[in-house]
Amino acid sequence: MSWISTLDRWQWALFAAVPIGIILLYFLKLRREPVEIPSTYLWSRTVEDLHVNSLFQRIRRNLLLFLQLLAVALAAFALLRPGIRGQTSAQPRSIFLLDASASMMARDTEGRQNRFETARKMIRDRIDAMDDRETAMLITFSDRAEVLQSFTSDRNRLRAALDQAQVTNRPTDIIGALEAADGLANPRRSSTTGDENDVQVADPQPADLLVYSDGGFRDVEGFDVGNLKPVYRKIGSDQARNLAITAFNADRNVEQAGAAKAFGTINNFGASEETCNVSLYVNGQWRDSASVTLGSGEETGLSFSLADQEDAATLEVRLESSTGGSDQPFEDDLLIDNYAYAGLRPLRTVSVLVITTGNKPLRLGLSTDNAAKICVPTFKSPDYLQTPEYAGRAEAGLDDLIIYDRCRPEALPNTNTFFIGALPSDQWSWASEPGQTILVDVDRTHPMMQYLELFSLLIFQGRAVEGPPGTRELVGGDAGTVLALAPRDGYQDLVLGFELITTGEDGSPQTNTNWYAERSWPVFLLNVLRYLAGAADATSAPSFLPGDTIRLRVESQLESVDIARGNGTPETVPTGASGSVEYVDSDVPGAYKVIANGKLVDLFCINLFGGRESDILPRESFDLGYETVETAGTVETRKEYWRWLLLGMLALIAVEWWLYNRRIA
Amino acid sequence: MHYNSRMSATTESLALLSPELLAKLERLELVSRKVFRGRMKGERRSRRKGQSVEFADFRNYVAGDDLRLIDWNLYARLDQLFLKLFQEEEDLHIYPLVDVSESMNFGTPTKLHVAKQLAAALGYVGLCRADRVSVQALGNQGRRAPVLRGRSGLWKMLQYLDSVTSGDNVSLHDAIKDFSLRNSGTGVVILISDLMDKGGYESALRMLVGRRMDVFVMHVLSPEEIDPPLRGDRRLIDAEDGDETEITINAYVLKRYQETLQSFISSVKTFCSRRSIVYLPVRTDQPVDDVMTRYLRQRGVVR
Numbered sequence: 001m002s003w004i005s006t007l008d009r010w011q012w013a014l015f016a017a018v019p020i021g022i023i024l025l026y027f028l029k030l031r032r033e034p035v036e037i038p039s040t041y042l043w044s045r046t047v048e049d050l051h052v053n054s055l056f057q058r059i060r061r062n063l064l065l066f067l068q069l070l071a072v073a074l075a076a077f078a079l080l081r082p083g084i085r086g087q088t089s090a091q092p093r094s095i096f097l098l099d100a101s102a103s104m105m106a107r108d109t110e111g112r113q114n115r116f117e118t119a120r121k122m123i124r125d126r127i128d129a130m131d132d133r134e135t136a137m138l139i140t141f142s143d144r145a146e147v148l149q150s151f152t153s154d155r156n157r158l159r160a161a162l163d164q165a166q167v168t169n170r171p172t173d174i175i176g177a178l179e180a181a182d183g184l185a186n187p188r189r190s191s192t193t194g195d196e197n198d199v200q201v202a203d204p205q206p207a208d209l210l211v212y213s214d215g216g217f218r219d220v221e222g223f224d225v226g227n228l229k230p231v232y233r234k235i236g237s238d239q240a241r242n243l244a245i246t247a248f249n250a251d252r253n254v255e256q257a258g259a260a261k262a263f264g265t266i267n268n269f270g271a272s273e274e275t276c277n278v279s280l281y282v283n284g285q286w287r288d289s290a291s292v293t294l295g296s297g298e299e300t301g302l303s304f305s306l307a308d309q310e311d312a313a314t315l316e317v318r319l320e321s322s323t324g325g326s327d328q329p330f331e332d333d334l335l336i337d338n339y340a341y342a343g344l345r346p347l348r349t350v351s352v353l354v355i356t357t358g359n360k361p362l363r364l365g366l367s368t369d370n371a372a373k374i375c376v377p378t379f380k381s382p383d384y385l386q387t388p389e390y391a392g393r394a395e396a397g398l399d400d401l402i403i404y405d406r407c408r409p410e411a412l413p414n415t416n417t418f419f420i421g422a423l424p425s426d427q428w429s430w431a432s433e434p435g436q437t438i439l440v441d442v443d444r445t446h447p448m449m450q451y452l453e454l455f456s457l458l459i460f461q462g463r464a465v466e467g468p469p470g471t472r473e474l475v476g477g478d479a480g481t482v483l484a485l486a487p488r489d490g491y492q493d494l495v496l497g498f499e500l501i502t503t504g505e506d507g508s509p510q511t512n513t514n515w516y517a518e519r520s521w522p523v524f525l526l527n528v529l530r531y532l533a534g535a536a537d538a539t540s541a542p543s544f545l546p547g548d549t550i551r552l553r554v555e556s557q558l559e560s561v562d563i564a565r566g567n568g569t570p571e572t573v574p575t576g577a578s579g580s581v582e583y584v585d586s587d588v589p590g591a592y593k594v595i596a597n598g599k600l601v602d603l604f605c606i607n608l609f610g611g612r613e614s615d616i617l618p619r620e621s622f623d624l625g626y627e628t629v630e631t632a633g634t635v636e637t638r639k640e641y642w643r644w645l646l647l648g649m650l651a652l653i654a655v656e657w658w659l660y661n662r663r664i665a
Numbered sequence: 666m667h668y669n670s671r672m673s674a675t676t677e678s679l680a681l682l683s684p685e686l687l688a689k690l691e692r693l694e695l696v697s698r699k700v701f702r703g704r705m706k707g708e709r710r711s712r713r714k715g716q717s718v719e720f721a722d723f724r725n726y727v728a729g730d731d732l733r734l735i736d737w738n739l740y741a742r743l744d745q746l747f748l749k750l751f752q753e754e755e756d757l758h759i760y761p762l763v764d765v766s767e768s769m770n771f772g773t774p775t776k777l778h779v780a781k782q783l784a785a786a787l788g789y790v791g792l793c794r795a796d797r798v799s800v801q802a803l804g805n806q807g808r809r810a811p812v813l814r815g816r817s818g819l820w821k822m823l824q825y826l827d828s829v830t831s832g833d834n835v836s837l838h839d840a841i842k843d844f845s846l847r848n849s850g851t852g853v854v855i856l857i858s859d860l861m862d863k864g865g866y867e868s869a870l871r872m873l874v875g876r877r878m879d880v881f882v883m884h885v886l887s888p889e890e891i892d893p894p895l896r897g898d899r900r901l902i903d904a905e906d907g908d909e910t911e912i913t914i915n916a917y918v919l920k921r922y923q924e925t926l927q928s929f930i931s932s933v934k935t936f937c938s939r940r941s942i943v944y945l946p947v948r949t950d951q952p953v954d955d956v957m958t959r960y961l962r963q964r965g966v967v968r
Contacts, residue, residue, distance in 0.1 A: 032900035032911050038768035038776075038890065039861035040903040040910045042929060046922045047912050063915065 004081040004128060004155075015079070019072045026065050067656040071649045078645035083128070093151065093205055094136040095181045095228070096123050098165055099213035099235070101142045101172035102546070103613045106214070108240040108333040115235045116167035119212035122233060126210070127158045128640075137184065142168040143547045145176035151184065169336055169587050170547035171610045172217040178624070181209055181228060211629070215619025216612050223625040234631035236618035241270035241332045243294065243319055244614030248340035248607065250306075250315045251540040260306040260344055264317050268294035269615045276330040277320040280304045282313050284567075291322060312346040312600050314566070314591035337614045341591040343541030343603030350533035351398065352377045355385060356405035358509060359501050361516030362420075365525040375529050382407040401533035406499055416492050416532050421499030421512075427468040428486075428495060432479035437462030437498060441476035446485070448494075448527040449474055452520045459513045462498030494532055541591070541603035550583040550592075550604060558596045565590040681778075681785045681823060686954040693790045693957070693967040695759060695853060722750045758799070758852025759791035760878075762844065763829065765802045767904040768861050770831035772887030772949050780857040780885055781826045782953040787855055788813070788822050790957075790967060799848070800826060803840035803858075804833035808847065834905045837862040841869040845876055855881040859890075860933060863906075867936060880942040881966060884933060887949045893922065 007015060037043070104116040123138070130136060130153075138149040138161050149161035209228040214236040246265045253259035268274050275293040279286060288304045306313075319330035319338040330338055352375050354362060366377045378399075384390050385407065393399065394413030403418045412424055423429070437459040443449055454475060464480025468488075475483035482497045504510045515521050544550050554561055554575060562570035563583055570593075575581050581594070586606050594602035608614070621630040682690075726735060726746035736749040761784035763769075769777040784800045791798035797814050800822050801807040806829050811821050835843075837858065854873050860866040860882070873880045893914075895901075901910040912918060930946065937944035945964060947956055961967045 032898045034900045034902055034909075035895060036902045036904050037893075038771040038859065038887075038904050039863075040901050040908050041861040041863055042890075042922060042925050043901050043910050043912060044908070045929075046918065046925045047910060 004083070006079050006081055015076060019069050022068050022072065023065070026068075064656055064660055067652050067659070071652040071656070074645050074649040074652065078642040078649065081128075081640060081642050082645075083640040083642075092134050093207035094126070094130075094134065095184070095207050095209050096126070096136060096138045097174070097177050097181065097209065097211045097213070098123060098138065098140045098162075099142075099172060099174075099211075099216070100140040100146075100165060100167050100170075101216060101613060102167075102169045102336050102608050102610075103172070103214055103216040103334065103616050104167050104235070105169075105336060106236060106240055106242065106334040106616045108237040108616070109235065114167065115214055116165075119233070119235045120162060120165065122212060122235075123162055123210075124159065127155050127162065130155055130158075137181075138162060138165070139177045139180055140165050141172070141174055141177035142170035143173050143545070144170075145173075145180050147180055168547065169589060169608060171545055171608070171613050172213075174211075174213070174217045175220055175223070178209075178220060178223055181207075182223070182226065214616065215622050216615065217622070218612070219623035220625060221623070225625055225627060230624050230627065230629045232622065232629040232631050234618045234620065236616065238617060239271050240334075240616045240618075241272060241274060242334045242337070242614060242616045243268050243270070243274050243276055243330060243332055244334070244337035244611075245317060245319065245340040245607075245609075246299075246337075246611050246614060247609055248315075248317050248342050249540055249543070250313075250342040250344055252309070252344060258308050258310045260309040260313075262304040262306065262315055262317070262342060264302045264304075264340065265299060266292055266294065266302060266319070267299045267611070267614065268296060269617060270332065271296050271617065274332070275322045277322050278302055279318050279320050279327075281316040281318065282306065282309070284314075284316070289320075309344060310347075311344075312603060313344045314593070314603065314605075315342040315344070316340070316591065317342075334614065334616050336589065337608050339589060340607050340609070341589060341605040342543065343591050343605055345541050345603050346600055347374045347530075349373075350375050350400035350529055352529070352533055353393070353399040353402045354379045354405065355382055355402065355407055355409075357381060357407075357503070359405050359420075360509075361500050361511075361521065362403065362405060362525075364516070365522050366529075368522045368526070371522065371526055371529060375533065385409050401529070405501075412488065412491075412493070414491065416494075416534070418494045418496070418528060418532060420496045422495075423465065424488075424493045424495060429466045430497075431464035431466040431481065434461045434463050435479065436460060437464075437477040437479060437482060439475055439477050439482060441473075443472070443474045446472070446474055447531045448485075448524070450527060451523050452527075453518075454520055457513060457515050457518065457520075459498050459515075461502070461512055465495050465497045467493075467495065492532060494528070541605055543605045543607050543609065544586060545610065546587050546589060546606055546608060548586055548606075550586055550606075552581040552583070552594060552602055552604065554581055554594065554596060554601050558601075560596075561601065562595045563592055564595070565592050570595060681782050681826060682789065683954070686786065686957065687789060687819075689954065689958050690786055690789045691793050693962075694794050695757070695787065695790050695796070696965060696968050720749070720751055723747045724750060757791070757794075757796040758848075758850050759787065759796050759855070760844070760848065760852055761787045761798075761800045761855045761857060762807075762841075763800070763802045763826075764837070764840075764856070764858030765804060765806060765829055765831050765833045766862075767832050767834055768859055769885070771904065772889055774949060775831075776859055776885045776887055776949050777831050779947070779949045779953065780883075781829065783857050783883055783885075783947070783956065784855070785823060785826055786953060786957045789819055792816050792818050792822070797852070798822070801844065802829040802833065803837070803844065804835040806830075806833055807840070807844060836864040837866050837869040838864055838872075841872050845872060851877050852879070853881065854878040855883060857883040857885060859885050866933065870936065870940065870942060874940045874942065880937075880940075882933070882937055882942055882944050884930070884944065884946045885949060886946065891926065891948070893919070 098119055100116065104119065105114050107114045109115055109118040127136065132153060135151045135153045136158055137147065137151045138158060140146050140148055148165055149158055152158060206227040206229060209225070209230040210233060211230060212233045212235055215234065244267050246267045248262070248264040250260055250262040253261060262280060264278065266278065273293065273295045275291070277289050278292050279289040281287060287306065290302055292300055292302070294300060317340050321328040321330050329335070332338065352366065354377055356362065356379060363379065365371065366375055394409065397414035399415055401416050401418060402413050403420065404422055405420045406422055408422045408424065417424060439454050439457055442452065442454050462477060462482060464477060464482065465484050466481065467484045467486040471484045471486040473481040473484055484495050486493050499512045500516065501509045502512045558575050560572050560574045561581055562572050564570035565588060571585060573581055573583055589606045589608055591603065591605050593600055621628050723736065724747065726748050730748055734748045736747050739745070739747045763780045763784045765777060769775065769780060788798045788800040792813060793816055795815060797812060798818065799810055799812045801810040811825055813822055870880060870882065895914050898913045901912060934944050943964070943966060945961070945966065951960070957967070
């Protein structure tokens with residue numbers, strides 16, 4: 001039998017005043033009704049011996065007072081919370097590992113409480129059951145471990161630490177917690193063995209390692225439990241229901257401007273078949289829905305097509321109830337994975353270096369409104385190729401695209417190139433003599449050839465080109481390939497077999513084709529920028545896990561950016577060297593916007609795309625090093641009696657009231 | 666709970682003895698276990714030999730005997746002088762004493778009323794038998810009590826009883842002492858009282874016995890005393906001396922009260938039987954005629 005006092009000293013002092021008050025009040029309130037009787041002769045003889053010590057006799061003979069005092073005594077006992085331990089622990093030390101990962105938010109335990117609260121209650125019961133000789137520590141773990149309370153026998157501190165523990169949206173990694181527990185329970189030798197001067201700071205002591213979790217983590221390999229005696233307390237129901245979005249991504253269709261597609265994967269981790277609606281919201285506006293029915297353990301993929309989505313957008317997919325009204329969220333045991341976010345980034349601004357002696361059509365084509373949005377061109381003369389600045393630039397691949405107009409570098413740069421009327425390297429060769437060229441075939445399947453009407457082109461002097469193996473013909477002429485694309489070590493070289501501008505014999509520029517006057521010219525250049533320069537690349541916003549540290553790169557001249565979730569209040573984050581931004585406040589899933597100077601510069605998303613977290617059916621056992629830890633059948637709790645004491649107190653008060661009424665009547 | 670049954674004299678006298686009861690009482694006779702010397706000739710046999718018609722004994726003649734008593738027939742036959750003795754019939758002094766202390770003024774009907782009824786009934790029995798009857802209230806009111814003889818004294822007796830009121834709080838001892846001083850002779854004393862005297866009843870009874878009275882004690886108790894209808898926290902006030910007793914009455918206390926009452930009654934009983942006093946417990950809820958005609962006859966007090 002152990003006691004936990006629920007009152008402080010001064011509160012007990014106040015409480016002690018209650019029975020004293022009852023006795024005093026009893027004498028004060030005692031109104032004796034005067035009755036005239038013939039003689040007190042017999043009565044006085046009756047109470048003769050009561051008069052000897054009348055005060056105590058009166059108390060002794062008063063059942064009502066006695067009952068009242070008994071009720072107060074019972075209340076005092078109840079306040080002391082008497083109880084016995086259901087089961088005694090083997091070890092005097094305990095380490096509580098409390099799983100604070102996202103899956104612990106599942107509300108599948110008794111009373112729709114979430115697992116974390118249930119585990120917390122179990123730990124609290126366990127702490128209550130501790131006696132003074134036992135020590136315990138408390139560690140929570142999600143994707144990182146946190147020692148909330150190191151070894152102590154002070155139960156109040158343990159309880160306070162337990163109150164501080166909070167469930168997170170993060171995935172689970174138990175290793176950190178195990179290492180923390182291991183470090184405290186199995187102290188390593190501080191130096192080599194056999195050194196007499198090496199004083200060990202702590203003796204290893206055995207400890208119970210109590211893991212309160214649903215087992216939603218990877219088995220731990222290569223961990224020696226040593227003195228730790230692992231006990232797994234399984235939290236959660238085997239009948240849990242959970243539909244989860246395990247993947248969601250949106251990307252632009254590089255082959256089709258403005259078109260985008262969103263892909264999602266939905267899993268049913270529950271034990272029963274579920275039906276729900278999957279709705280897609282773009283910038284908070286409903287766009288599309290689909291109905292999904294999944295049996296237990298099944299998975300399905302969903303895709304939504306988006307048109308006219310040139311601009312940046314945030315996408316959200318929600319699981320909604322198929323039966324309730326529209327926008328009713330789907331109710332399963334774990335809600336956090338019923339939402340997923342993705343973003344379509346704004347088009348990238350690409351840097352284009354143009355090496356030319358002068359090419360007006362090219363200059364015009366790169367400065368159209370649409371091109372200017374995504375392209376920063378730099379024009380240099382071929383002399384520039386000899387400068388060290390160019391060498392460094394080419395080596396580092398600072399430009400997204402280098403256009404060589406009728407010239408050729410000594411070595412190809414580490415970036416994509418577009419050669420106009422020139423061959424990139426010796427691997428390329430001319431396949432025909434210069435002559436008038438008639439275009440015969442255009443490969444419209446290639447994104448760079450989209451929307452192009454080229455058959456009306458006049459080309460005065462062109463040659464067919466032949467590239468290295470893997471070269472793809474984009475435009476074919478009567479003499480052979482006119483426009484070819486070839487891969488090169490991860491880069492691509494685009495080679496055009498005719499010049500746009502030729503230099504006349506007098507040195508003045510002459511046109512070699514009428515392409516610059518065609519509508520297809522700026523479109524072609526835009527396609528080149530999108531595809532070859534990569535403006536349309538990586539338009540899908542990256543997704544991070546909750547709790548991840550998010551590193552972004554923005555333009556280095558920005559001093560700070562504002563980062564906001566959805567339409568929330570932005571948080572200003574200073575940019576570091578070379579435009580890197582680190583954002584750590586990433587616990588809440590959502591689509592985050594990075595805004596600089598009022599302009600959206602980047603997007604990222606935080607999603608719980610962890611199958612392990614969403615797979616909320618609790619595991620029966622897990623491997624810890626070379627041991628398999630099975631769930632402990634019985635849960636050790638303190639058996640408390642205060643409820644019965646309180647009931648007894650109420651019964652006493654009822655009896656007292658009944659007696660009182662019977663007496664008055 | 667304070668009863669004050671003050672009624673008019675007539676209604677009370679009527680209530681004291683009903684005509685039917687009077688008729689029954691006429692046939693009764695008070696039995697005295699002692700034979701007393703009476704002052705006047707009565708209807709009662711005396712130990713003394715006298716002049717009644719009833720033969721008692723013979724004895725030898727001694728000089729100085731009344732020659733009229735010699736049985737001449739025996740002298741003729743035996744030639745010896747014998748006296749023929751006859752039973753003397755004498756009157757008896759009957760003293761029904763009524764305790765009029767305030768404690769008697771309690772109950773429905775009050776103990777005092779019942780006591781008066783009993784006194785009147787017993788007195789009437791005596792009057793009918795030509796005994797010398799003096800119904801007396803204990804205390805000062807007893808001093809004006811008439812001494813009556815003959816059936817015609819009934820009216821006077823009832824008048825006296827009517828005039829007696831409660832509230833004469835003298836102790837039993839003092840009252841009996843006063844009575845003894847005033848009445849020197851012997852006789853039958855019927856003490857009608859609740860015996861609730863804090864000074865004790867023993868000395869009073871002892872005094873009566875010492876004066877060679879034939880003592881009857883009629884112990885009048887009301888049902889409220891035998892089984893008090895009191896519960897809870899009470900302050901009990903003594904009607905006689907205003908003494909207060911604070912008490913919380915519960916089943917335990919009531920049980921103790923019953924025990925005290927029973928031990929009180931049995932102590933009185935023992936005290937009386939040791940001294941040849943007839944102890945007669947009477948409940949006030951018993952009808953007086955029932956007491957007189959049945960109960961007292963059963964106990965051999967009257968015949």
